[in-house]
Amino acid sequence: MSIERDELTDIIASNRNEYADKTAGRILAAGYRKTYMVTTADDLDALPFETVIRDADDCVLERWGDLEESGWVTVMVTSFVPRDQITLPATVLYVGGVL
Secondary structure, X not given: OOHHHHHHHHHHOOOOOHHHHHHHHXXXXXXXXXXXXXXXXXXXXXXXXXXXXXXXXXXXXXXXXXXXXXXXXXXXXXXXXEHHHOOOOEEEEEOOOOO
16 A cells, blocks of 8 residues: 555544545545655656646746756746756645646
């Protein structure tokens, strides 16, 4: 089982049972993913297309385009942001291509 599934199972029921485990599985299948932090430029580079992050300055950015280009745009595509201008750590809000 995944760590996320175990955590959800613990939240759903104070003790493990088959119903809590099945419910956790359904929640994961519906697209639930726990947010996590990225702390390095390499972490940013590893994130897939359409991933959304909130950086340490509270800017919400979406991965768009190639690394040779900017790679990240502000939400509503008001400007392109070079990777080296993203303030880390950043919280991953959505991982592109997961759903």
